[in-house]
Amino acid sequence: MNGAESLLRSLIASGVDVCFGNPGTSEMHFVAALDSVEGMRPILGLFEGVVTGAADGYGRMAGKPACTLLHLGPGLANGLANLHNARRASSPVVNIVGDHSSTHARYEAPLTSDIKGFARPVSQWIHSSSSALTVGADAARAVQASLEGAGQIATLILPADTAWSPADSVAAPLPAPVPARVSDDTVERIAALARSGVRTAFLLRGKALQDQGLRAAGRIAARTGARLLCDTFAPRLQRGAGRVAVERLPYFAEQVVDFLAGTELIVLVGAQPPVSFFGYPDKPSWLTPQGCRIAVLAHPHEDGTAALEALVEALGAQHAVAPLSVRTALEYSPNGPLTGESIMRSVALHLPENAIITEEASLAMAYYGLTESAAPHDFLTLTGGAIGSMMPVSIGAGIACPDRKVVNLQGDGSAMYTIQSLWTQARENIDVVTVIYANRGYKILANELTRVGARTDGVHAASMFDLQNPSLDFVALAQGMGVEAVRAETSVDFDAAFARAMKRRGPMLIEAVI
């Protein structure tokens, strides 16, 4: 057994059995170990942003980490933007980053770089293994670290000689961290506030947005009249017919101000107080209404679901009946031009039970409400603002949940960041349907230009927002990577294409020209 095999066996012993990777020479012993050791599924991405984004999606849906396999500092660097998103999503991820052998590190070889420096802004845990004898234990610690709090990024650096030198043991798994319990005092304090009759909103994030937490939150809302809210960009939300509805905070600061107007108490459950996405010259960043009190029921590292259930008891709301979303999106007759609204009506109509929607398109966000009445589904969003997230997140979600349909609602501009994702979707035959909102531009930026108070109608600025000249042909791009694709230019065409896509398995792309 060499270090690479010890590492791999230890990862598997700790429950990690999927590896999204793009290896190079320094990772060859790890690659060879994928054959000599059973139990790890390797999945190749043609670019590291695909690899790390897929690990994010996997972590959100599996609730445990996949590992990545990255080639030295630059390989990690290519994956950083989606690790930033994963960090914001509190997704558990274990990065394995190959490094030069310790004997080679002293030379300024072309690929020598400050790997820890690259890792630091996105990683809560970083370690460079110093020996094949310890790398298994390091792997067990990395897995444990990735599960701390609500989920973390753990980066384990693997010098090549640590992989190729003899090892003698496989590390036993370490106990998975248990989320901290919220104290009875806190629950009582929040219960007293909630009973006081002030206009209250619960802002939920993390596991509290899954079915069990939502049922408890629904009882609280039914009992107290409180609103249930989630962030504009929640990592994962369970919603649709039969689920407790949660209102999503709007995107723009001034919309959030209106949305929260009159709120006297915000109770945080795994969430932070709402702030605007960007700062603007004449708009607020801090969006809690003047005079509104903020109370914390559960911090992100605490067990928000258990806290909500304790609060149900404290309020005597065990038998309160929360209104559930109803499936009303059962009919829709498309006609006329293809629009953001008609796309979403088709999605709401045809979405199968227990699908996963991934969203990275401003025009999808605009019609978010329409899918509230669709079949129950999980909804995943771009948590860190680094575009290029959902193409690979849909891969990871599909790997974690092979029996569930994934629908990726994707802007054209953001799709291009990690367009290589399509190839992995084809190779792994992932059941993901990508809808490209092809409005031929970074349309949100043309809007933001005036919102920040910048004034121009010149050609240079316009050229930074438009994706024409030439237009992107997503059907050709998808076919170039082995994914079946069609273009839809009317709502009738789109509806037919989407309905067909929902009834078949395997990757498909629909370019929705709007």
Add this chain to the structure above:
Amino acid sequence: MNGAESLLRSLIASGVDVCFGNPGTSEMHFVAALDSVEGMRPILGLFEGVVTGAADGYGRMAGKPACTLLHLGPGLANGLANLHNARRASSPVVNIVGDHSSTHARYEAPLTSDIKGFARPVSQWIHSSSSALTVGADAARAVQASLEGAGQIATLILPADTAWSPADSVAAPLPAPVPARVSDDTVERIAALARSGVRTAFLLRGKALQDQGLRAAGRIAARTGARLLCDTFAPRLQRGAGRVAVERLPYFAEQVVDFLAGTELIVLVGAQPPVSFFGYPDKPSWLTPQGCRIAVLAHPHEDGTAALEALVEALGAQHAVAPLSVRTALEYSPNGPLTGESIMRSVALHLPENAIITEEASLAMAYYGLTESAAPHDFLTLTGGAIGSMMPVSIGAGIACPDRKVVNLQGDGSAMYTIQSLWTQARENIDVVTVIYANRGYKILANELTRVGARTDGVHAASMFDLQNPSLDFVALAQGMGVEAVRAETSVDFDAAFARAMKRRGPMLIEAVI
């Protein structure tokens, strides 16, 4: 005038007139200023690796920096791998990285990140502007910093309020740094060594590999019998018919050992002693032969060309006649299957005068020697080992030298890292012909697997190297981004396609199936 306009005017005053960018909301005032201020050419890339790679290529060919425009930490992060390559190439680059306004930075908004942390591993100079009143001066300092030594990466962080607040001045350009002169003592010492009759090799890098330096080096070689060498991955080399020939160090450590066997003295001119690209269990990293002396004529920050010219005088070699490469690649009759060799014979035959070749394909490297006898050209390589470099470098080279044909010899695996480059090539109508070496795999890794001593013939490892199932269709990918493309499967087809590509202007891609 606001801060963005002050910044832009100051950059232009300092000689920076090309901006490769991918902006977002926090950079909107800079974008607006592109219209209110004249003199900056903005070029959009659909992914930041395209942006920074293009800036690398521009810096290598223009000898002055372009600026990049990047969207906060994640935008910079996406560009880091090609900044790593640019740093290894000593390319001057000025990054402008937008940041949240100072009033917004205290909140944990989704895009908040440690921008300086991201920048540090690749930047020799980093500064975050604190005021619209100083940002112009900061820009002038950044440009100066980018030209220090042989060329550096300067990263200027621009908080949004620094861009939108009122400014009152444009910074005057600072003097461009002058490379240090090598002392007469050093020249005399090297002259004495070179006269001593030991078997000598000059290892050149930087400007010494351009025509003027090479002519001096050629006289020295003619006078002393010394060999002239360059690194395996030199940022830029002028070569071909009529130029002084330089031997390129081979790639693999054991090849370099053979190549340098018997050398008694290595004289470094802007170069470092040769080391292997990777460390291997049973192969040396340090490749200078045992007992071989190393002497430094010029460090990278010193004027290597002037040092070579001084050495010519010290050796009395002013009239020595260096043998020049001769254009022998004038005829070639293709037949049979398409191979790495037949591709390069076509390139050598049809390459026009004064072209620029960019190389990122192991099969191109294997037949490098064939273009020595082609028309004179500049040759650019992947300096930092972070693949995905040459697709965008060819953009920057084409923007810097609009009258010169660019030929990009590109592996299929590495092409996929920054495949979005094709769109910018189409939009800017850059005169670049991309030859994709479509061998359907990371072929070098299958080789490296055994070289590092890893053993496997299993399917998992093989799946990490092959790019089949599905095969990539580069013709479809190019057409999807507006670039004309053809597929060649025989040497006759390739020769005809390449010959035609050399006679027309504008971007084109040839998928060479080998």
